[in-house]
Amino acid sequence: xxxxxxxxxxxxxxxxxxxxxxxxxxxxxxxxxxxxxxxxxxxxxxxxxxxxxxxxxxxxxxxxxxxxxxxxxxxxxxxxxxxxxxxxxxxxxxxxxxxxxxxxxxxxxxxxxxx
Amino acid sequence: xxxxxxxxxxxxxxxxxxxxxxxxxxxxxxxxxxxxxxxxxxxxxxxxxxxxxxxxxxxxxxxxxxxxxxxxxxxxxxxxxxxxxxxxxxxxxxxxxxxxxxxxxxxxxxxxxx
Numbered sequence: 001x002x003x004x005x006x007x008x009x010x011x012x013x014x015x016x017x018x019x020x021x022x023x024x025x026x027x028x029x030x031x032x033x034x035x036x037x038x039x040x041x042x043x044x045x046x047x048x049x050x051x052x053x054x055x056x057x058x059x060x061x062x063x064x065x066x067x068x069x070x071x072x073x074x075x076x077x078x079x080x081x082x083x084x085x086x087x088x089x090x091x092x093x094x095x096x097x098x099x100x101x102x103x104x105x106x107x108x109x110x111x112x113x114x115x
Numbered sequence: 116x117x118x119x120x121x122x123x124x125x126x127x128x129x130x131x132x133x134x135x136x137x138x139x140x141x142x143x144x145x146x147x148x149x150x151x152x153x154x155x156x157x158x159x160x161x162x163x164x165x166x167x168x169x170x171x172x173x174x175x176x177x178x179x180x181x182x183x184x185x186x187x188x189x190x191x192x193x194x195x196x197x198x199x200x201x202x203x204x205x206x207x208x209x210x211x212x213x214x215x216x217x218x219x220x221x222x223x224x225x226x227x228x229x
Contacts, residue, residue, distance in 0.1 A: 107156060108156075
C-alpha cells in the first residue's frame with residue numbers, strides 16, 4: 001500500500017533562513033513517482049517537481065532543491081533564503097503502478113515565513 | 116490561456132439538496148480527478164477518470180457521482196447521501212492516467228451545506 005508521511009505539520013521561519021520540508025514514503029513497487037506541490041492561501045495547488053524512482057539525482061531550481069534518497073525512502077525539499085511569498089502548504093505525493101494511477105498525498109506541511 | 120476552471124468559487128446549499136460542481140479543462144489532458152480537502156488535512160481522492168466515458172471510484176466516493184461525457188469536462192455531483200459535504204473541492208487533470216505525470220489543479224470550489 002502507498003503511504004506518504006510529512007511529519008512536520010507546521011514550520012515557522014524568519015525570512016532568509018533555509019528550511020527543509022521532510023517527506024517519507026512507502027511503496028512496494030520498484031517503479032514509482034514522487035511529486036511536490038505548493039498550495040498558497042488562494043487554494044490552488046501548483047506543481048513543483050516530479051521524480052521517478054530510477055532517477056536519484058538531486059535537483060536544484062533557483063532557491064528550491066530536492067534530495068531524493070531511496071535508501072531512506074525520503075524525498076525532502078529545501079528552500080534556501082526563504083521569502084514571505086514561500087508561505088504556503090506544501091504537499092508531497094506518491095504514485096505507483098500497482099495503485100491504478102492514483103496518487104497518495106501527504107497531509108501537508110504549513111510553512112510560514114515571517115518578515 | 117490553458118488551464119482548469121472550476122465554478123463557482125463559493126457555493127452554498129441547504130441540507131438535502133444535490134449540487135453539481137463544474138470542472139472544465141482546455142489542456143487536452145486525458146485524465147481528470149476530483150479531490151476533497153478538509154481544514155488542515157491533505158487531499159482525498161473522490162473519483163478519477165483516465166479516459167472519456169470511463170471513471171473509477173477513489174477512496175471516498177460514497178455520496179458522490181461523476182460523469183465524463185466529454186474530454187474537457189468532469190462534473191461532480193454531491194448528493195444528499197453525502198453525510199458531511201462541507202469542504203473544499205479540487206479538480207485536477209494530467210496528460211495521461213497511470214500516475215506517471217503531474218497533476219494540474221483548478222482554483223477549487225468551497226462548498227458549504229447548512
